[in-house]
Amino acid sequence: MPSARSAPTVPYASYLRVYEPLAAFPEPERTHWTAYARRGVIPTAQDELRRSLSDLVRVPVVGVPARESADAFTAEVAGVLLVCPWRTRLRGWLALQELQEWFPLPVLDAALPPAVRRRQVEEYERWRERNPDARPWIRTGVWQVPLRWFVLVADEEREYLPGERLRYRTPMVEARRRLARALRTLREAEGYGMLADGLVEVGSWLEEFHPRSMVELDYGGLLHALPGERLESDRSARDLAAGIALLRAGDAEGAVEAYGELAERWRAVRERLFAN
Numbered sequence: 334m335p336s337a338r339s340a341p342t343v344p345y346a347s348y349l350r351v352y353e354p355l356a357a358f359p360e361p362e363r364t365h366w367t368a369y370a371r372r373g374v375i376p377t378a379q380d381e382l383r384r385s386l387s388d389l390v391r392v393p394v395v396g397v398p399a400r401e402s403a404d405a406f407t408a409e410v411a412g413v414l415l416v417c418p419w420r421t422r423l424r425g426w427l428a429l430q431e432l433q434e435w436f437p438l439p440v441l442d443a444a445l446p447p448a449v450r451r452r453q454v455e456e457y458e459r460w461r462e463r464n465p466d467a468r469p470w471i472r473t474g475v476w477q478v479p480l481r482w483f484v485l486v487a488d489e490e491r492e493y494l495p496g497e498r499l500r501y502r503t504p505m506v507e508a509r510r511r512l513a514r515a516l517r518t519l520r521e522a523e524g525y526g527m528l529a530d531g532l533v534e535v536g537s538w539l540e541e542f543h544p545r546s547m548v549e550l551d552y553g554g555l556l557h558a559l560p561g562e563r564l565e566s567d568r569s570a571r572d573l574a575a576g577i578a579l580l581r582a583g584d585a586e587g588a589v590e591a592y593g594e595l596a597e598r599w600r601a602v603r604e605r606l607f608a609n
Contacts, residue, residue, distance in 0.1 A: 488571035499567070505547065512539070576591035
């Protein structure tokens with residue numbers, strides 16, 4: 334497999350990840366992740382995405398991996414090891430459920446034949462019966478960073494290294510606090526029902542994790558797809574927080590303008606999905 338430095342970059346995915354402390358994992362998984370982190374060779378997000386895409390070019394097509402990934406992202410914060418399992422198979426099943434929202438049926442049938450999709454749905458249903466509480470540690474955005482994700486982070490947590498990464502990292506307790514405060518404001522206003530519903534769904538997901546977890550919003554491959562000056566000037570978390578603050582202060586007109594400008598910027602990015 335090519336190294337992360339030499340392999341071609343896959344440009345379009347952003348990520349919302351949760352890293353949990355080892356205490357959140359039962360045995361024998363806890364021992365596995367401890368040994369895994371000690372290896373010192375951790376795959377990158379690009380490695381993960383390339384492995385997923387390689388299944389889609391096989392003949393016959395493999396819509397979802399046959400086995401669950403034993404890989405993870407890791408981080409150390411204040412001396413505590415945090416782990417974010419890939420769970421590629423589970424996320425593949427969940428992604429299949431969303432494909433019809435993105436692609437016309439003829440295009441979907443060409444990429445993933447109906448028989449493949451039916452087989453995967455049946456496998457997922459059987460697996461879900463045995464694992465009713467399973468949930469992914471990673472969410473993926475396609476040609477965008479969903480605006481609701483920016484509610485969880487703050488501008489001062491922004492880390493930008495040109496050509497390497499643009500991400501935010503925040504403690505779970507802060508992410509939950511920001512989400513709850515924003516949700517109260519949005520529910521009291523008119524015209525923000527879609528954003529509020531999105532926050533409810535994200536909040537329900539976050540509640541599944543250990544309170545001492547870390548939340549990471551990562552621009553991922555978008556770092557290589559968007560112009561450097563666009564990334565340098567991007568302050569989407571700050572802009573969304575400013576719009577919500579205006580709404581909280583009763584300046585509905587100012588909030589509409591701020592939110593509209595932010596939404597338009599990301600709409601232009603999403604439209605690249607349909608470009609040749």
